[in-house]
Amino acid sequence: xxxxxxxxxxxxxxxxxxxxxxxxxxxxxxxxxxxxxxxxxxxxxxxxxxxxxxxxxxxxxxxxxxxxxxxxxxxxxxxxxxxxxxxxxxxxxxxxxxxxxxxxxxxxxxxxxxxxxxxxxxxxxxxxxxxxxxxxxxxxxxxxxxxxxxxxxxxxxxxxxxxxxxxxxxxxxxxxxxxxxxxxxxxxxxxxxxxxxxxxxxxxxxxxxxxxxxxxxxxxxxxxxxxxxxxxxxxxxxxxxxxxxxxxxxxxxxxxxxxxxxxxxxxxxxxxxxxxxxxxxxxxxxxxxxxxxxxxxxxxxxxxxxxxxxxxxxxxxxxxxxxxxxxxxxxxxxxxxxxxxxxxxxxxxxxxxxxxxxxxxxxxxxxxxxxxxxxxxxxxxxxxxxxxxxxxxxxxxxxxxx
Amino acid sequence: xxxxxxxxxxxxxxxxxxxxxxxxxxxxxxxxxxxxxxxxxxxxxxxxxxxxxxxxxxxxxxxxxxxxxxxxxxxxxxxxxxxxxxxxxxxxxxxxxxxxxxxxxxxxxxxxxxxxxxxxxxxxxxxxxxxxxxxxxxxxxxxx
Numbered sequence: 001x002x003x004x005x006x007x008x009x010x011x012x013x014x015x016x017x018x019x020x021x022x023x024x025x026x027x028x029x030x031x032x033x034x035x036x037x038x039x040x041x042x043x044x045x046x047x048x049x050x051x052x053x054x055x056x057x058x059x060x061x062x063x064x065x066x067x068x069x070x071x072x073x074x075x076x077x078x079x080x081x082x083x084x085x086x087x088x089x090x091x092x093x094x095x096x097x098x099x100x101x102x103x104x105x106x107x108x109x110x111x112x113x114x115x116x117x118x119x120x121x122x123x124x125x126x127x128x129x130x131x132x133x134x135x136x137x138x139x140x141x142x143x144x145x146x147x148x149x150x151x152x153x154x155x156x157x158x159x160x161x162x163x164x165x166x167x168x169x170x171x172x173x174x175x176x177x178x179x180x181x182x183x184x185x186x187x188x189x190x191x192x193x194x195x196x197x198x199x200x201x202x203x204x205x206x207x208x209x210x211x212x213x214x215x216x217x218x219x220x221x222x223x224x225x226x227x228x229x230x231x232x233x234x235x236x237x238x239x240x241x242x243x244x245x246x247x248x249x250x251x252x253x254x255x256x257x258x259x260x261x262x263x264x265x266x267x268x269x270x271x272x273x274x275x276x277x278x279x280x281x282x283x284x285x286x287x288x289x290x291x292x293x294x295x296x297x298x299x300x301x302x303x304x305x306x307x308x309x310x311x312x313x314x315x316x317x318x319x320x321x322x323x324x325x326x327x328x329x330x331x332x333x334x335x336x337x338x339x340x341x342x343x344x345x346x347x348x349x350x351x352x353x354x355x356x357x358x359x360x361x362x363x364x365x366x367x368x369x370x371x372x373x374x375x376x377x378x379x380x381x382x383x384x385x386x387x388x389x390x391x392x393x394x395x396x397x398x399x400x401x402x
Numbered sequence: 403x404x405x406x407x408x409x410x411x412x413x414x415x416x417x418x419x420x421x422x423x424x425x426x427x428x429x430x431x432x433x434x435x436x437x438x439x440x441x442x443x444x445x446x447x448x449x450x451x452x453x454x455x456x457x458x459x460x461x462x463x464x465x466x467x468x469x470x471x472x473x474x475x476x477x478x479x480x481x482x483x484x485x486x487x488x489x490x491x492x493x494x495x496x497x498x499x500x501x502x503x504x505x506x507x508x509x510x511x512x513x514x515x516x517x518x519x520x521x522x523x524x525x526x527x528x529x530x531x532x533x534x535x536x537x538x539x540x541x542x543x544x545x546x
Contacts, residue, residue: 192496193496195519196519200519200520200524203521203522229519
């Protein structure tokens with residue numbers, strides 16, 4: 001083996017040309033053919049290397065490199081065939097062939113391994129089709145996006161239009177509300193004066209022309225006066241109601257409910273004396289509220305209990321219990337009571353259950369509800385536990401009045 | 403004719419003729435001899451307060467609610483005119499709001515009367531108050 005490599009370049013054989021008997025046509029046929037083949041084989045690897053360099057994305061690029069090496073080796077064997085015609089270095093030639101074989105065999109083997117993958121590589125036609133599909137998909141997607149954008153813009157326009165409609169409606173409502181407030185103010189304040197004129201001058205008519213008026217003429221004037229006075233009462237009721245809903249919040253102070261009750265009792269002094277009513281109350285809380293409002297509330301409830309009394313002298317009791325978040329007040333009486341079917345309607349504006357034999361315009365309980373709602377509470381009426389009479393109950397939230 | 407029996411000079415500032423007539427009737431019902439000057443709105447009253455130099459009346463009756471210049475403004479002008487310092491003023495108001503009464507009391511010396519609806523009450527209350535103020539006014543003038 002050592003000897004083989006020592007004699008690698010030795011020419012101790014017959015030149016190959018002897019095998020051709022140095023016949024020029026055979027010798028040159030081999031020389032030219034081998035030379036041209038070698039030339040071709042040497043060019044191919046350069047082309048492949050260039051290809052791999054330029055197309056970095058090429059699949060299996062290592063295969064091209066391996067193939068280049070294999071062809072380079074083949075080319076060298078052809079060159080050696082020319083050389084050995086005159087210089088018999090058959091050992092070197094054999095060694096080069098062995099190297100060629102060593103390169104060729106793995107190349108062939110790896111090529112076989114690569115075959116399924118190579119077959120699966122998409123053809124340019126396939127790529128073009130795929131590309132076309134992709135392009136149409138992109139176009140479709142763009143169109144869809146455009147549609148979404150258009151729809152979005154339309155939606156925004158619709159929302160804007162709807163908002164504008166709502167704003168207009170809101171403005172309209174505000175204006176109507178304002179008109180209504182003005183109307184309520186006018187009905188509760190400005191009607192007073194003309195009504196006073198009607199009453200006063202009708203009475204003046206009777207006073208000055210008493211002798212000229214017949215009995216029926218005087219009755220007619222009397223009815224006019226009665227009507228105008230009643231309308232004045234209605235207008236006053238409306239004014240109190242209007243004040244309960246319009247007065248600002250800034251007048252709230254700490255008010256002892258007991259004080260508000262006593263103020264109400266002072267105003268009801270005559271009615272209490274005449275009816276022999278007895279009004280009692282529990283310990284009552286202190287609330288952040290307006291004393292005028294609270295006293296009006298108690299005055300209406302106590303006043304009603306006296307006005308709509310039963311056979312017995314009125315017994316009225318005011319209680320207050322504290323629940324989780326509210327004070328619950330009860331005003332209980334032994335009066336005639338309210339039939340179940342009317343217990344909601346009595347709180348309406350100008351609602352009355354009785355005729356002329358009980359004075360009033362039907363604003364008292366409406367006013368009570370307004371006051372209670374002003375402080376965030378509710379008011380309703382039940383039958384008392386004892387049976388006869390009414391039990392008016394209302395809540396006042398604790399946190400709103402502390 | 404003695405000083406005491408000379409007619410009282412009353413001035414009324416009132417835009418409603420029906421109320422002017424009622425005030426006159428109230429004076430008559432209370433047997434007050436009077437001469438009446440009528441100013442029909444607040445502006446006219448202000449002009450009179452600032453520019454006239456006639457003998458001041460013995461009582462000014464002032465309506466609180468008048469268009470443009472209200473009674474409160476007129477009262478303020480009266481109270482800042484030295485010539486009218488001693489003249490009693492009676493405010494006649496149709497308003498039932500207690501704030502009006504307070505406002506008038508803050509503004510200065512004046513009697514506040516709310517116009518009653520019933521004729522007889524009007525005649526007695528308004529007439530009685532006017533008579534009282536006029537008598538006091540003349541008594542003050544008589545005593546040096």
